[in-house]
Amino acid sequence: xxxxxxxxxxxITKRGQNVTFRCDPISEHNRLYWYRQTLGQGPEFLTYxxxxxxxxxxxxxxxxxxxxxxxxxxxxxxIQRTEQGDSAMYLCASSSAxxxxxxxxxxxxxxx
Amino acid sequence: AQSxxxxxxxxxxxxxxxxxxxxxxxxxxxPYLFWYVQYPNRGLQFLLKYITGDNLVKGSYGFExxxxxxxxxxxxxxxxxxxxxxxxxxCAVRGYGGSQGNLxxxxxxxxxxxx
Numbered sequence: 001x002x003x004x005x006x007x008x009x010x011x012i013t014k015r016g017q018n019v020t021f022r023c024d025p026i027s028e029h030n031r032l033y034w035y036r037q038t039l040g041q042g043p044e045f046l047t048y049x050x051x052x053x054x055x056x057x058x059x060x061x062x063x064x065x066x067x068x069x070x071x072x073x074x075x076x077x078x079i080q081r082t083e084q085g086d087s088a089m090y091l092c093a094s095s096s097a098x099x100x101x102x103x104x105x106x107x108x109x110x111x112x
Numbered sequence: 113a114q115s116x117x118x119x120x121x122x123x124x125x126x127x128x129x130x131x132x133x134x135x136x137x138x139x140x141x142x143p144y145l146f147w148y149v150q151y152p153n154r155g156l157q158f159l160l161k162y163i164t165g166d167n168l169v170k171g172s173y174g175f176e177x178x179x180x181x182x183x184x185x186x187x188x189x190x191x192x193x194x195x196x197x198x199x200x201x202x203c204a205v206r207g208y209g210g211s212q213g214n215l216x217x218x219x220x221x222x223x224x225x226x227x
Contacts, residue, residue, distance in 0.1 A: 004155070033215075042116075042202050042217030043156070056214065091155060099144050099163060099206065101215065103155035 002026060004104035006092050012110045013082055020078045021107045025094030032075050033101055034067055035091040036060065043091055049075060082111045114139045116205050118218035125193045125225050133188040133221045135203030144206040145186040146215070147177055149199050156202065162186060173197070193225045 005024040013019050025032050030051050035043035046065070048056040051072035061067075064082075069075040079086055089108050093101035115138045125131045137143055144163055148156040160171025167179045177188045188201060203218045 006155075035215075040219070042204075042219050043215075044217070045214050048214070058214075093156075100146060100158050100161050102158060103148075105153075105155040 004092055004094050004102055006090075006104035006107050008107055009105065010108045010110075012112060015084060015111055016081055018078065018080045019082060019109065020076055021090055021092075021109075023075045023077070023092030023094075023104060025074070025092070026096075026102060029094035029096050029102075030072065031095045031101075032069055033093045033095075034075070034077050035093065035103075037089040037091055037106070038087075046077075079109075082109075084111045087111045114205060114214075114216045116203050116216050116218040118201075118203055118221045120221050121219075122222045122224060125223070127195050127225055127227050128192050131188075131190050131193045131197070131223065131225070133201050133203075133223060135186045135188065135218060137184050137186060137203070137205045139205050139216075145177075145179060146204040146206075147171065147175070147186075147188050148202045148204060148217075150202065150220070151199050159188070159201075193223075195225050195227055198223055198225045 007022045032049045034046040037043040045058050046061050047067045049069040052069050064080045067077045087110050089106045091106045093103040095101040117136045146161045147159040150156050159175050160169050162169050162179045170176045175190050200220045202220045204215045
């Protein structure tokens with residue numbers, strides 16, 4: 001399967017703990033995006049990379065959130081000191097020069 | 113501010129009948145418009161896009177969408193619905209010349225196709 005891969009698929013964590021998610025984009029795609037989706041809502045943009053450069057961050061991305069794409073390939077999204085409000089599906093997507101993005105299956109985070 | 117509206121939370125259609133899922137948008141400049149479908153516990157799958165050219169665009173699984181600039185709409189259509197089309201459908205917009213990252217999604221419309 002050469003689609004976007006996300007790991008883990010599910011994560012349950014206690015409030016206050018740190019979590020890290022990984023995204024492996026489609027290999028020839030230089031653009032990578034993170035979105036967050038809560039129940040009953042459409043995905044909300046978090047951040048965007050072109051190669052290793054983080055070019056845009058949403059106001060939704062608080063100080064507790066950090067994303068990296070160190071070599072322009074895979075990316076990680078870390079949430080520090082998780083809160084119950086962080087419970088959501090975290091979606092990664094990638095694209096080439098074409099405008100459409102292709103999404104992974106997501107990481108479902110539950111903060112208890 | 114850019115926005116997308118999907119006025120129907122749910123659309124119910126009988127199998128074999130035509131379906132329409134509505135989307136209107138607000139964006140400065142010429143829009144890039146997209147439809148995605150989401151099956152339970154799955155990521156979003158790209159269906160089709162409008163960038164420029166013919167107002168009727170065709171996509172995956174027999175879906176098509178009609179761009180109407182004067183009505184700022186981009187409705188998703190299919191001539192004959194299948195039970196397997198039942199899923200959550202999202203319309204999205206990206207402003208021309210804007211950030212390559214910032215896709216704005218609607219809240220989604222649940223399509224239910226009954227046999």
